[in-house]
Amino acid sequence: MRKLLLIGSCLAMAAFGISACGDSESDEEKIASVIEDSATLSDPADCEALNTIAFLEQSEFEEGEEAVKSCEEDAEDTSGDPETVTVSEVKINGSSATAEAALVGGTFDGQTIEIGVVEEDGDWKVNQFESFVVFDREKLLAGFEQSIEEESEGGEEDEVTSCILDEFEAASDEELEEAILSPDAFIELAEGCIEA
DSSP, X not given: OHHHHXXXXXXXXXXXXXXXXXXXXXXXXXXXXXXXXXXXOOOTTHHHHHBOHHHHHHHHSOOXXXXXXXXXXXXXXXXXXXXXXXXXXXXXETTEEEEEEEEESSTTTTOEEEEEXXXXXXXXXXXXXXXXXXXXXXXXXXXXXXXXXXXXXXXXXXXXXXXXXXXXXXXXXXXXXXXXXXXXXXXHHHHHHHHO
């Protein structure tokens, strides 16, 4: 009888356009979930399901379909992914939002990043790395070095990769942060190595 009353009240609320039964997850919870899932994705289909093209272009250093393809090719390699992602400070403004993601483990170990999120067709998607809230230079450089070692055959870096690491180590905190947040800034920092 109680179950019937509950179903009846859900149907009545649905008739009046009130959504309280079934999908009870708040937008804040949905945003936290999509950020966590995006940071640890391993299914190529999630590249577009969890992220906007703008974010894929920022994170893959490619444009349009090439960014999607690059993400899909890299999705199953989770070696640089964080072990945990703690999302906080979710602020929603209509169909856009920001949140802070504290990362433990992986390439971005020890960093807290403000992430922009947008709503597309009723789903929240990661749209952009906005800024660093907590920036740990030493951990970031160590994370990059470890990631490169894992990708290099036999653990040896090629000359270009070694040069880029040297440029990162020589850069100021501001330059290093900007290189992570902007593909153009990254290319500017690394162009001497790529041209050589």
